[in-house]
Structures are given as structure tokens and as C-alpha cells.
Amino acid sequence: MMDAHPPLSQPQPQPHDYLEPFRVSIHQILTRVNKLEKQVTEVEQFYESTDNVQGNNSKGGSLVKEKGKKKHPTGTKKPLLDASHTEAAAARRMQELMRQFSTILRQITQHKWAWPFMDPVDVEGLRLHDYYEVIDKPMDFSTIKSKMEAKEGTGYNNVREIYADVRLIFKNAMKYNNEKHDVHVMAKTLLERFEEKWLQLLPKVAEEEKRQIEEEAQAQLDIQLAQETTYANKAKDISTELYEVDMQLKSLKEMVVQKCRKLSTQEKKMLGVTLGKLTLENLYRALDVVAETNPIFQPTADEVDLDLDAQSDYTLWRLKAFVKDALEEQDKVDEGAAVNPNDNPDDKKSKKRRDSGDSSGKTNPKRKKLSTL
Numbered sequence: 001m002m003d004a005h006p007p008l009s010q011p012q013p014q015p016h017d018y019l020e021p022f023r024v025s026i027h028q029i030l031t032r033v034n035k036l037e038k039q040v041t042e043v044e045q046f047y048e049s050t051d052n053v054q055g056n057n058s059k060g061g062s063l064v065k066e067k068g069k070k071k072h073p074t075g076t077k078k079p080l081l082d083a084s085h086t087e088a089a090a091a092r093r094m095q096e097l098m099r100q101f102s103t104i105l106r107q108i109t110q111h112k113w114a115w116p117f118m119d120p121v122d123v124e125g126l127r128l129h130d131y132y133e134v135i136d137k138p139m140d141f142s143t144i145k146s147k148m149e150a151k152e153g154t155g156y157n158n159v160r161e162i163y164a165d166v167r168l169i170f171k172n173a174m175k176y177n178n179e180k181h182d183v184h185v186m187a188k189t190l191l192e193r194f195e196e197k198w199l200q201l202l203p204k205v206a207e208e209e210k211r212q213i214e215e216e217a218q219a220q221l222d223i224q225l226a227q228e229t230t231y232a233n234k235a236k237d238i239s240t241e242l243y244e245v246d247m248q249l250k251s252l253k254e255m256v257v258q259k260c261r262k263l264s265t266q267e268k269k270m271l272g273v274t275l276g277k278l279t280l281e282n283l284y285r286a287l288d289v290v291a292e293t294n295p296i297f298q299p300t301a302d303e304v305d306l307d308l309d310a311q312s313d314y315t316l317w318r319l320k321a322f323v324k325d326a327l328e329e330q331d332k333v334d335e336g337a338a339v340n341p342n343d344n345p346d347d348k349k350s351k352k353r354r355d356s357g358d359s360s361g362k363t364n365p366k367r368k369k370l371s372t373l
Contacts, residue, residue, distance in 0.1 A: 025252050032245060039238050046231050050224075086215050093208055097159045097201070098148070104197045105166065109141050111193070113186040117141055117169050134176050139168040159205050163198060167191065254314050263316050268308045271316070274323050275306075282326040289319050 108114060120140045123131045131138075144165050147155050156162050173187035263271070278286060287299030290306065293315045298304070308316065 022252065022256065025248075029245060029248060029252070032241070036238055036241055036245070039234065043231050043235050043238065046227065050228075086219060090208075090212050090215065093211075094158055097205060097208060098156070098162070100201055100204075101159050101162060102148070104194070104201065105141075105144070105162075107197065108166070108190055108194050111190060113190060114141070116183055116186060117173065117190075128176075131176065135172050137168065137172075139165050139172060141166075141169065144169075158209075159201075160209075166194060170194070253318075258313070260313065260317060262313055263320070267320075268316070271320055271323065272306075272308060274327060277330075278323065278326055279330060282330070286319060286322055286326070289322050290315055293318075 109118065118141050120143065121128065121131060121138060123129075144162060147165075148162065149155070170187040170191035174184050174191075177184040177187075179185075275283070275286060284299070287297075287304060287306070290311060291297050291299045293312060297306075311319070
């Protein structure tokens with residue numbers, strides 16, 4: 001008779017479960033490194049573009065308007081806020097100058113000779129067929145008034161722009177009409193009167209323009225300094241995080257080695273033999289590997305006694321891996337030299353003596369004596 005309830009199968013242990021913590025750690029490290037890599041790129045791009053930013057800033061312009069066009073780098077929020085307050089105050093001062101300029105404009109337009117210039121020239125009605133061939137940019141007071149009353153961004157930005165258009169009205173009239181024509185005489189008279197009144201306002205305009213340039217330069221400097229401070233701190237934080245990642249990797253390496261088996265006596269013996277096959281340069285590097293985890297070990301002495309039994313498993317595995325890679329690289333170099341028909345045989349012998357640290361090689365007068373215990 002069969003059992004009504006067959007025995008439950010026992011879960012089989014997974015042979016590689018012990019690797020899971022290492023996979024998790026490696027994934028965490030990679031994620032952190034990718035993040036740091038992006039931050040490093042951002043910092044590098046900032047410092048590479050610093051000169052270009054300074055060059056562009058010399059062109060002037062509104063920082064507040066530029067803020068709406070593109071995203072400003074980290075650390076510029078407060079300087080941009082300060083700049084917006086400064087620009088708002090400058091705009092109020094400019095509005096006051098425009099109000100004073102409007103008074104001048106009103107005095108000119110109320111003159112008895114101003115009527116020909118109040119509206120656009122009636123080219124068709126007056127049959128001035130060559131007018132647009134002579135005049136590149138027509139102008140009149142009604143156009144100026146409309147532009148002065150236009151919304152911000154479509155009208156005049158400053159007093160000088162209005163001044164230039166007023167002069168253009170009279171200059172156009174003087175250009176199209178000959179000196180004896182009434183319109184020419186009227187335009188010339190009004191232009192002289194306008195220039196007289198403009199000279200009275202000009203000192204205030206020049207003072208405001210100078211002030212705005214200085215404020216703009218200071219705002220740009222404040223933003224630049226804020227950015228530099230921000231990115232300097234970011235670079236410092238990245239350096240700290242990179243050190244932590246390095247320590248995390250070393251700790252992970254030690255954990256991996258602890259899971260590895262110990263080197264056998266025969267493997268240690270073979271390691272000692274292969275150390276003797278290294279070039280002098282690679283031998284120094286191999287001894288540095290030992291010194292990294294063994295502060296007592298002195299790799300710079302003329303005679304070095306390396307007790308492999310006294311080294312940690314971590315050091316031995318690292319040393320074995322390094323020696324293996326170094327010997328493979330030496331073999332590739334030797335093979336490349338063997339197939340080069342242009343090499344001088346004497347040069348090959350000389351190179352071999354130098355690589356092996358032979359005392360007859362002029363570049364290495366001393367051969368480090370290494371004994372493995």
C-alpha cells in the first residue's frame with residue numbers, strides 16, 4: 001500500500017549562495033562609481049567652460065532674462081535672486097529717465113513745426129516714388145509713441161534707443177529734402193532744439209549706464225564665485241567618496257581572499273621560483289604588492305628576505321596573480337623582439353641584461369638580491 005502523504009522533498013543547498021553578498025556589494029559599488037563618474041564629468045565641464053562663460057558675460061545682458069532661457073548651474077540661486085533685485089531697481093531708475101525724456105519729447109512734438117513728423121510719411125498720397133530708395137528706415141513720432149507704450153520686450157529698452165529714433169525722424173527729412181525745402185529747414189531747427197534739451201539729460205543717462213554696467217559685472221562675478229565654491233565643495237565630496245569606494249574595494253578583496261583556499265607549500269615554492277624570473281622593474285612592483293599589506297616589510301633594501309609563509313593569504317594571492325600577469329607580459333615582449341628582423345643581436349643581449357638586472361647592464365648598476373624563505 002502506498003503512503004497517502006509522500007515525504008516532502010528537502011530543499012537542496014545552493015553551492016554558490018555564499019557568492020550572493022559579493023554580487024550585491026559589487027553592484028552597489030558599480031552604482032556608486034557610475035554616479036561619481038557623472039559628478040566628475042560635471043565638475044570637469046564646469047572648469048573647462050569657465051573661460052567661455054567669462055567671455056560670454058562680457059557681452060552684457062539681463063541675468064534675469066537669461067535665467068528664463070536656460071538652466072543655471074548649481075549654486076547660483078542666491079546670486080541670481082540678488083541680481084533680479086538689482087535689475088528691478090535699475091529698471092525703475094530707467095523708467096524715471098524715460099519719464100524725463102517724455103517731457104522733452106512732448107516739448108518737441110508741441111512745436112508748431114512738428115506736424116510733418118507726427119505720422120508716417122504718406123508716400124503714395126504725396127507720390128514720393130523714390131522715398132524707400134533714399135530712406136532705409138522710416139520713422140515718425142506716432143511710431144515712437146506706440147513703441148514706448150508697448151509691453152516689455154517689444155518696446156524700447158533704454159532712453160538712448162528713443163533718442164536715436166527721434167534723431168532718425170529729422171535726419172530722414174533732411175536727407176530726402178534739399179536744404180532749401182521747408183521740411184528740411186523745419187527738421188533741422190527741431191533737431192537742434194532737441195539736441196540742446198538732450199544734452200541736459202545726457203549726464204544722468206551716462207551715469208545710469210555706467211552704474212548698470214558695474215552692477216552687471218558685479219552680479220556676474222558673484223555668480224562665478226558662487227559656482228566655483230559649489231563645485232570646489234563638490235570636488236572635495238567626490239574625493240572623499242572615491243576614497244570610501246577604494247576602501248570598500250579593498251575590504252571586498254580581503255573578504256574574497258578569505259573565501260579562497262590557502263596556497264599549498266608547493267604553490268608557495270613555485271611562487272618563489274617565478275619571482276626570480278621577473279625583470280627588475282616587475283620585481284620592484286611585486287615587492288610593493290607585499291609592502292602594501294605588510295608595513296614591516298622593507299622592499300627598498302639592497303638585500304630583501306621575503307618569507308612567503310609569513311605573508312597573509314590575501315597578499316599571496318595578489319602576488320601570485322601579479323607574477324602570472326607580469327610573466328605573460330614579459331613573454332609577449334620577448335616574442336615581439338624575436339620576430340623583428342631589424343633588431344641588432346647585440347642590442348637584444350644588452351636589453352636582456354638590462355631587463356634581468358645584470359650588473360653588467362649600465363642602466364642598473366645594482367641588482368636587488370632577493371631570497372625567498
